[in-house]
Amino acid sequence: xxxxxxxxxxxxxxxxxxxxxxxxxxxxxxxxxxxxxxxxxxxxxxxxxxxxxxxxxxxxxxxxxxxxxxxxxxxxxxxxxxxxxxxxxxxxxxxxxxxxxxxxxxxxxxxxxxxxxxxxxxxxxxxxxxxxxxxxxxxxxxxxxxxxxxx
Amino acid sequence: xxxxxxxxxxxxxxxxxxxxxxxxxxxxxxxxxxxxxxxxxxxxxxxxxxxxxxxxxxxxxxxxxxxxxxxxxxxxxxxxxxxxxxxxxxxxxxxxxxxxxxxxxxxxxxxxxxxxxxxxxxxxxxxxxxxxxxxxxxxxxxxxxxxxxxxxxxxxxxxxxxxxxxxxxxxxxxxxxxxxxxxxxxxxxxxxxxxxxxxxxxxxxxxxxxxxxxxxxxxxxxxxxxxxxxxxxxxxxxxxxxxxxxxxxxxxxxxxxxxxxxxxxxxxxxxxxxxxxxxxxxxxxxxxxxxxxxxxxxxxxxxxxxxxxxxxxxxxxxxxxxxxxxxxxxxxxxxxxxxxxxxxxxxxxxxxxxxxxxxxxxxxxxxxxxxxxxxxxxxxxxxxxxxxxxxxxxxxxxxxxxxxxxxxxxxxxxxxxxxxxxxxxxxxxxxxxxxxxx
Numbered sequence: 001x002x003x004x005x006x007x008x009x010x011x012x013x014x015x016x017x018x019x020x021x022x023x024x025x026x027x028x029x030x031x032x033x034x035x036x037x038x039x040x041x042x043x044x045x046x047x048x049x050x051x052x053x054x055x056x057x058x059x060x061x062x063x064x065x066x067x068x069x070x071x072x073x074x075x076x077x078x079x080x081x082x083x084x085x086x087x088x089x090x091x092x093x094x095x096x097x098x099x100x101x102x103x104x105x106x107x108x109x110x111x112x113x114x115x116x117x118x119x120x121x122x123x124x125x126x127x128x129x130x131x132x133x134x135x136x137x138x139x140x141x142x143x144x145x146x147x148x149x150x151x
Numbered sequence: 152x153x154x155x156x157x158x159x160x161x162x163x164x165x166x167x168x169x170x171x172x173x174x175x176x177x178x179x180x181x182x183x184x185x186x187x188x189x190x191x192x193x194x195x196x197x198x199x200x201x202x203x204x205x206x207x208x209x210x211x212x213x214x215x216x217x218x219x220x221x222x223x224x225x226x227x228x229x230x231x232x233x234x235x236x237x238x239x240x241x242x243x244x245x246x247x248x249x250x251x252x253x254x255x256x257x258x259x260x261x262x263x264x265x266x267x268x269x270x271x272x273x274x275x276x277x278x279x280x281x282x283x284x285x286x287x288x289x290x291x292x293x294x295x296x297x298x299x300x301x302x303x304x305x306x307x308x309x310x311x312x313x314x315x316x317x318x319x320x321x322x323x324x325x326x327x328x329x330x331x332x333x334x335x336x337x338x339x340x341x342x343x344x345x346x347x348x349x350x351x352x353x354x355x356x357x358x359x360x361x362x363x364x365x366x367x368x369x370x371x372x373x374x375x376x377x378x379x380x381x382x383x384x385x386x387x388x389x390x391x392x393x394x395x396x397x398x399x400x401x402x403x404x405x406x407x408x409x410x411x412x413x414x415x416x417x418x419x420x421x422x423x424x425x426x427x428x429x430x431x432x433x434x435x436x437x438x439x440x441x442x443x444x445x446x447x448x449x450x451x452x453x454x455x456x457x458x459x460x461x462x463x464x465x466x467x468x469x470x471x472x473x474x475x476x477x478x479x480x481x482x483x484x485x486x487x488x489x490x491x492x493x494x495x496x497x498x499x500x501x502x503x504x505x506x507x508x509x510x511x512x513x514x515x516x517x518x519x520x521x522x523x524x525x526x527x528x529x530x531x532x533x534x535x536x537x538x539x540x541x542x543x544x545x546x547x548x549x550x551x552x553x554x555x556x557x558x559x560x561x562x563x564x565x566x567x568x569x570x571x572x573x574x575x576x577x578x579x580x581x582x583x584x585x586x587x588x589x
Binding site for chain 2: 006007008009011012014015016018019020021039040041065066067068074108111
């Protein structure tokens with residue numbers, strides 16, 4: 001493979017990082033949730049506005065962290081608007097990684113899948129009934145062991 | 152080769168350095184020939200996390216397994232006697248490496264972490280009580296923090312941290328002030344910070360601590376691989392280091408303790424090998440060093456560690472230290488000069504081969520990932536120093552850590568790679584291309 005194929009910071013990733021889709025909060029959100037990824041200290045908050053007929057009318061994200069977590073959140077919110085809840089629930093982790101594009105090592109998949117995890121839980125978290133349970137305590141379905149330790 | 156950085160204080164032997172040929176040693180390390188997944192040749196600059204191994208270490212371990220391996224201190228047969236001889240020979244070599252007064256002051260453990268935990272559990276529980284203070288520096292890595300927090304939970308000791316100043320250093324006056332104010336029973340500090348690179352004056356601080364009535368434990372995980380350690384000259388009570396950072400195997404570390412302390416301490420882990428006699432009603436401990444080596448010890452690892460120590464000693468720890476100061480200073484200066492790059496650490500005269508940094512607009516992990524695609528292995532994260540990162544105000548930093556087998560050409564590659572990474576990640580008015588929704 002050429003070196004460029006190993007560079008995960010392709011232009012479309014950097015574009016989403018620098019010029020994100022719907023970064024911010026949604027005043028009339030119907031559903032919302034937040035999660036973090038201890039590896040990079042990434043935090044993602046997602047606000048959703050669901051329509052009466054079960055579609056994602058608007059999706060917004062906010063947060064901080066590495067470029068992969070932030071750019072992937074932008075790609076995800078852009079991709080799901082207009083989709084039905086069933087379609088979004090069926091949107092798999094593999095499809096999320098494919099949407100991101102560049103191939104990621106298991107550790108960095110955690111960064112990419114953070115917004116996907118938060119989205120899946122946000123659909124079950126109506127605003128007003130907001131519980132800030134720590135999604136980070138749940139085992140992510142993808143990704144390798146933590147890089148954090150050195151002894 | 153670029154001109155080595157001219158250091159003024161303890162390292163003005165540039166004439167000797169020009170004779171130091173890192174290339175000559177690289178061929179001893181088979182792994183350094185490899186390329187990374189992008190196809191670029193490997194520049195391994197993650198030595199503070201773990202070093203690589205020369206063939207003599209790998210061969211010594213293979214030779215043990217192939218020629219004379221058996222359990223030690225147990226069997227009355229040829230292989231067990233040969234293995235026991237070699238295991239004890241490794242202890243003798245390690246004692247000379249640290250200039251310990253007696254071989255029995257060297258305890259083989261599972262690692263530096265296990266060594267510090269042994270002191271916390273055995274010496275700590277026997278000698279400390281509620282309200283006593285353990286003094287640390289904020290630059291400690293977790294292995295020299297968490298065992299003391301655990302002791303605090305169990306017996307109610309206080310854990311106090313000496314802060315670093317704006318120069319990423321700790322002045323003697325501050326150490327004296329903390330010793331005087333808190334009158335700690337133990338002062339446990341690192342000889343060199345794994346994150347900042349700062350080298351602390353172990354002998355002087357040990358004198359200060361003893362004058363204030365404190366026992367001293369030194370975490371030498373980042374010192375033993377890079378400079379001469381002399382436990383008698385330093386006067387320390389305890390010292391710990393890891394095998395895998397001195398070109399040795401994983402799974403072994405060393406606890407040095409003055410015989411008077413180790414003799415008085417209760418055994419920590421219980422099991423075979425550490426007993427004199429066991430009955431249905433109790434046990435009596437073996438003498439040193441067996442008392443602290445319960446179970447089958449890291450036999451082959453000790454033999455590998457001995458080969459590593461001999462290898463490093465042949466090059467000379469003073470020579471290694473001088474070279475690392477030189478290449479570290481060169482990399483530090485190169486990165487410090489780059490716009491948008493901030494060095495997290497003291498100026499080169501206070502450190503050796505560690506250069507931690509942050510690039511504007513780039514998360515430390517993104518920086519490390521980008522450098523990896525260019526073949527450069529660095530560490531990104533909190534480096535097991537979360538309290539220190541809290542103090543610095545960063546969640547993560549990127550760290551390049553050099554060893555004697557790294558070349559100035561690799562330092563140049565690092566500087567160039569940081570420069571191009573910074574350029575790539577700098578905001579440049581990029582616009583997201585619109586999606587066509589199906």
